Amino acid sequence: MFMTKREKWLIYGLMILATLVTVVPFIWMIITSFKTQAESIAFPPILLPANPGFQAYGKILHEMPFGSFYFNSIVSTLVIVILQTLIAAMAAYGFSRLRFKGRDVLFMLCISILMVPGQIFLIPQFLTVEKIGLLNSIPGLVLPGLFSIYSAFLLRQFFLSVPKELEEAAIVDGANLLQQIWYVELPAIKDIIVIQFILQAGNIMSIGFEKAYALQTDMNLPASEILSTYVYRIGLLNGDYGYSTAVGLFNSVINVILLIFVNWVVKKLNDGEGL
Numbered sequence: 325m326f327m328t329k330r331e332k333w334l335i336y337g338l339m340i341l342a343t344l345v346t347v348v349p350f351i352w353m354i355i356t357s358f359k360t361q362a363e364s365i366a367f368p369p370i371l372l373p374a375n376p377g378f379q380a381y382g383k384i385l386h387e388m389p390f391g392s393f394y395f396n397s398i399v400s401t402l403v404i405v406i407l408q409t410l411i412a413a414m415a416a417y418g419f420s421r422l423r424f425k426g427r428d429v430l431f432m433l434c435i436s437i438l439m440v441p442g443q444i445f446l447i448p449q450f451l452t453v454e455k456i457g458l459l460n461s462i463p464g465l466v467l468p469g470l471f472s473i474y475s476a477f478l479l480r481q482f483f484l485s486v487p488k489e490l491e492e493a494a495i496v497d498g499a500n501l502l503q504q505i506w507y508v509e510l511p512a513i514k515d516i517i518v519i520q521f522i523l524q525a526g527n528i529m530s531i532g533f534e535k536a537y538a539l540q541t542d543m544n545l546p547a548s549e550i551l552s553t554y555v556y557r558i559g560l561l562n563g564d565y566g567y568s569t570a571v572g573l574f575n576s577v578i579n580v581i582l583l584i585f586v587n588w589v590v591k592k593l594n595d596g597e598g599l
Contacts, residue, residue: 357381357570364565380570400462404469409520411471416479417505421491431480434473475520482513518590 327335356364358376419431449468458464486509494504510517559568 353569359566361564380567400465403466407470408472412475415476420480420483437473482516486512
């Protein structure tokens with residue numbers, strides 16, 4: 325079926341519109357990063373800065389404790405990604421392969437958590453972290469994000485798709501439960517584990533804003549400050565949009581480096597094929 329010229333122009337127009345919606349905000353961020361604070365908050369907005377400068381980027385390198393922010397962000401996220409995937413895989417295997425009384429009811433109760441906004445859990449999580457003495461530490465940021473019922477649900481569906489004949493063959497060969505999981509089940513769902521890793525790694529510099537911000541106090545700020553909370557304080561609370569956009573662009577460069585690292589890991593897990 326051939327498209328008419330009008331249909332082609334309509335498709336091209338929608339593609340151009342989608343491109344503009346995606347690209348224009350990024351271009352505006354670049355322009356704003358070269359503005360002074362007065363120019364960045366001016367109304368009506370100023371399109372181009374009168375005297376473009378690199379003051380915001382100089383401030384990042386000389387005044388901002390980027391090392392501690394990136395350390396907090398990367399360490400907390402990597403720990404969450406690794407442990408969350410491990411815990412979700414164990415839960416998914418239990419809900420898909422093990423048979424025990426009330427399994428399906430328990431799974432439905434866990435799934436019902438997805439219908440509750442995450443902000444509802446902030447106060448209970450804060451009180452829990454406070455009670456166990458982790459309020460002013462990175463483990464206090466990591467603990468609330470260790471379990472993801474969404475990841476467990478996704479992995480469970482893939483566990484169910486693995487033929488039981490493979491598991492039975494492993495049992496005949498004398499494999500115990502851990503050997504069945506390691507040599508049979510996990511290789512069979514390797515692709516979805518890689519996808520989970522990519523999805524989580526994509527949030528590596530923005531994960532846990534609500535939890536980090538809710539758990540922050542003046543005492544634990546050096547241990548709990550991450551890039552997203554810092555940009556929120558500087559950009560929205562202090563009104564320094566030029567500096568906050570410069571931080572965002574600088575962060576994008578780091579994200580590209582991390583993406584290259586993720587691609588290398590994916591190649592190792594996916595027989596030499598990257599993203």
